[in-house]
Amino acid sequence: MSQVKEFNSYREKMNERILAQDNKVLKRFFSLDNQAYQEGALDVKTKELLGLIASMVLRCDDCIKYHLGTSHEIGVTKEEVYEVFSIANLVGGSICIPHTRRAVEYWEELESLSE
Amino acid sequence: MSQVKEFNSYREKMNERILAQDNKVLKRFFSLDNQAYQEGALDVKTKELLGLIASMVLRCDDCIKYHLGTSHEIGVTKEEVYEVFSIANLVGGSICIPHTRRAVEYWEELESLSE
Amino acid sequence: MSQVKEFNSYREKMNERILAQDNKVLKRFFSLDNQAYQEGALDVKTKELLGLIASMVLRCDDCIKYHLGTSHEIGVTKEEVYEVFSIANLVGGSICIPHTRRAVEYWEELESLSE
Amino acid sequence: MSQVKEFNSYREKMNERILAQDNKVLKRFFSLDNQAYQEGALDVKTKELLGLIASMVLRCDDCIKYHLGTSHEIGVTKEEVYEVFSIANLVGGSICIPHTRRAVEYWEELESLSE
Amino acid sequence: MSQVKEFNSYREKMNERILAQDNKVLKRFFSLDNQAYQEGALDVKTKELLGLIASMVLRCDDCIKYHLGTSHEIGVTKEEVYEVFSIANLVGGSICIPHTRRAVEYWEELESLSE
Amino acid sequence: MSQVKEFNSYREKMNERILAQDNKVLKRFFSLDNQAYQEGALDVKTKELLGLIASMVLRCDDCIKYHLGTSHEIGVTKEEVYEVFSIANLVGGSICIPHTRRAVEYWEELESLSE
Numbered sequence: 001m002s003q004v005k006e007f008n009s010y011r012e013k014m015n016e017r018i019l020a021q022d023n024k025v026l027k028r029f030f031s032l033d034n035q036a037y038q039e040g041a042l043d044v045k046t047k048e049l050l051g052l053i054a055s056m057v058l059r060c061d062d063c064i065k066y067h068l069g070t071s072h073e074i075g076v077t078k079e080e081v082y083e084v085f086s087i088a089n090l091v092g093g094s095i096c097i098p099h100t101r102r103a104v105e106y107w108e109e110l111e112s113l114s115e
Numbered sequence: 116m117s118q119v120k121e122f123n124s125y126r127e128k129m130n131e132r133i134l135a136q137d138n139k140v141l142k143r144f145f146s147l148d149n150q151a152y153q154e155g156a157l158d159v160k161t162k163e164l165l166g167l168i169a170s171m172v173l174r175c176d177d178c179i180k181y182h183l184g185t186s187h188e189i190g191v192t193k194e195e196v197y198e199v200f201s202i203a204n205l206v207g208g209s210i211c212i213p214h215t216r217r218a219v220e221y222w223e224e225l226e227s228l229s230e
Numbered sequence: 231m232s233q234v235k236e237f238n239s240y241r242e243k244m245n246e247r248i249l250a251q252d253n254k255v256l257k258r259f260f261s262l263d264n265q266a267y268q269e270g271a272l273d274v275k276t277k278e279l280l281g282l283i284a285s286m287v288l289r290c291d292d293c294i295k296y297h298l299g300t301s302h303e304i305g306v307t308k309e310e311v312y313e314v315f316s317i318a319n320l321v322g323g324s325i326c327i328p329h330t331r332r333a334v335e336y337w338e339e340l341e342s343l344s345e
Numbered sequence: 346m347s348q349v350k351e352f353n354s355y356r357e358k359m360n361e362r363i364l365a366q367d368n369k370v371l372k373r374f375f376s377l378d379n380q381a382y383q384e385g386a387l388d389v390k391t392k393e394l395l396g397l398i399a400s401m402v403l404r405c406d407d408c409i410k411y412h413l414g415t416s417h418e419i420g421v422t423k424e425e426v427y428e429v430f431s432i433a434n435l436v437g438g439s440i441c442i443p444h445t446r447r448a449v450e451y452w453e454e455l456e457s458l459s460e
Numbered sequence: 461m462s463q464v465k466e467f468n469s470y471r472e473k474m475n476e477r478i479l480a481q482d483n484k485v486l487k488r489f490f491s492l493d494n495q496a497y498q499e500g501a502l503d504v505k506t507k508e509l510l511g512l513i514a515s516m517v518l519r520c521d522d523c524i525k526y527h528l529g530t531s532h533e534i535g536v537t538k539e540e541v542y543e544v545f546s547i548a549n550l551v552g553g554s555i556c557i558p559h560t561r562r563a564v565e566y567w568e569e570l571e572s573l574s575e
Numbered sequence: 576m577s578q579v580k581e582f583n584s585y586r587e588k589m590n591e592r593i594l595a596q597d598n599k600v601l602k603r604f605f606s607l608d609n610q611a612y613q614e615g616a617l618d619v620k621t622k623e624l625l626g627l628i629a630s631m632v633l634r635c636d637d638c639i640k641y642h643l644g645t646s647h648e649i650g651v652t653k654e655e656v657y658e659v660f661s662i663a664n665l666v667g668g669s670i671c672i673p674h675t676r677r678a679v680e681y682w683e684e685l686e687s688l689s690e
Binding site for chain 4: 240241244245247251253259260285290291293
């Protein structure tokens with residue numbers, strides 16, 4: 001199975017299980033997490049890139065994959081994604097390089113799936 | 116092999132190898148790490164939950180698994196574990212969500228193994 | 231002015247300013263942050279200690295002060311607080327020591343104010 | 346002295362001293378750090394906001410101040426800055442709140458200085 | 461395939477792809493990352509160990525593997541590597557233990573490959 | 576009062592208070608923290624530099640000050656310290672720059688006190 005499908009299906013399955021447990025704080029937190037990226041003073045694209053760089057400097061591979069997926073969907077280009085990676089590496093240091101490698105691999109799969 | 120068994124056997128095997136190397140600082144550190152969770156002014160259950168949330172906000176999957184295992188053994192309930200997860204996500208942010216997914220999967224395996 | 235008063239008054243003043251700006255995501259996040267520590271499957275004391283250790287391993291002095299303040303109010307003892315500190319230092323390492331120093335100083339001021 | 350002036354003058358003074366020491370790696374790193382925020386596939390404003398959120402989730406007050414200063418100069422609005430803060434708090438958690446308080450105070454000083 | 465070969469070949473393949481994309485900031489950052497470990501006031505061995513401990517306390521498994529590989533090549537001994545691990549665990553805490561386990565396993569593979 | 580004296584006297588005073596509280600885990604942790612830097616397979620100087628870079632990439636100003644103090648005492652040179660800073664900035668990213676500024680200021684005070 002492709003990385004993209006595997007990531008999305010695991011994410012979906014486990015989110016469902018988490019939300020099935022009636023913990024109100026977690027449920028509201030998940031819902032707030034969606035709201036934060038909606039169009040506002042800043043547009044959706046800028047917000048996705050903000051989510052992407054935050055995920056990268058905090059070195060959360062799954063969060064990076066999620067934001068790469070949504071960035072790709074809304075038409076962010078490879079050049080733009082690489083500029084996000086470059087700032088992330090400068091700010092977060094060379095410990096971001098392994099995450100950049102995996103991010104590039106995931107991005108390329110996103111591109112090949114949409115060809 | 117189940118995740119639980121795989122985690123425990125790898126942990127045990129590698130801890131043995133580490134302790135076989137005669138590095139006194141590491142040996143004392145490992146021993147101190149056990150002491151810290153023993154009954155004191157706070158009871159064992161509270162200390163396990165402290166270890167669990169610390170592991171979650173620091174995003175250490177193996178540490179989470181370890182504390183989920185011991186929490187399960189001493190009778191912590193699913194509702195309690197979810198409340199730890201909810202505080203962890205609030206304090207540590209949405210980058211804890213992927214760790215929560217894996218923690219929930221591991222917890223459910225612990226529950227199914229003990230049925 | 232005492233550290234305790236200074237911390238509380240700055241916190242209150244700035245929280246008001248943040249909430250005065252009509253950003254719904256931040257407002258809901260602040261409100262959720264309060265909810266997370268309310269009585270549930272776990273009692274308020276356990277939750278405060280969870281908040282305290284999470285703050286300490288993530289090395290957020292202001293968050294530590296806040297949870298020390300509420301812990302003190304609800305009757306957590308010095309011995310209990312020190313056990314939280316000891317687990318925090320084990321899990322988070324010696325980089326937590328400077329935060330422990332400042333936490334001890336703050337705790338002692340909380341105790342002297344309540345005499 | 347205002348916070349803004351104090352921050353800028355200390356930053357400038359110490360950067361000069363660092364660059365006066367002939368360490369080529371540090372010099373090139375400082376120079377690269379400037380390059381990363383220049384106009385490219387992404388515009389300067391987006392890049393500043395990327396720098397701002399990365400600084401906030403990594404909880405670097407001085408880095409936040411620097412990017413607030415440049416963001417203010419190029420015309421970023423208060424509403425936009427708050428949306429960056431809100432995503433930062435969601436992704437990075439409530440440990441970002443104390444940094445948000447200080448960021449709001451600094452931003453308001455930037456605004457009052459430019460009136 | 462051995463862990464060592466797998467790590468090196470993935471690292472090489474992805475670095476090539478990253479550098480093939482003409483992002484100057486990333487390219488210069490990668491080149492600077494090499495320069496930083498070259499002989500200077502401190503010798504190459506000390507610098508490798510600095511890179512190793514920094515990678516360990518920041519908990520970057522791939523970075524640890526890379527520095528273990530170069531450390532092994534230049535003749536660092538097992539006793540020395542364990543002393544780096546012990547300081548890393550003290551400074552960075554018990555969340556470094558799982559990374560130490562994987563590091564020990566990788567080091568032993570490096571040793572067995574060179575026999 | 577000089578920064579160096581202020582740091583040392585606060586550190587000493589608070590360490591005494593922490594150790595006065597009879598928490599065995601904390602006491603043993605403090606003692607282990609001293610042991611870790613003693614001569615072994617690696618010499619004292621290398622270990623101090625390992626402690627310094629670990630403190631810098633984890634961005635703990637007080638820990639940096641402590642290791643700068645001991646490094647200065649045992650004759651580490653300015654060129655060597657700067658090489659540690661340069662690797663720390665590469666590995667840990669530009670968020671280490673503000674800590675480098677404060678480290679340079681502290682180092683220069685250490686040098687001026689010993690003239």
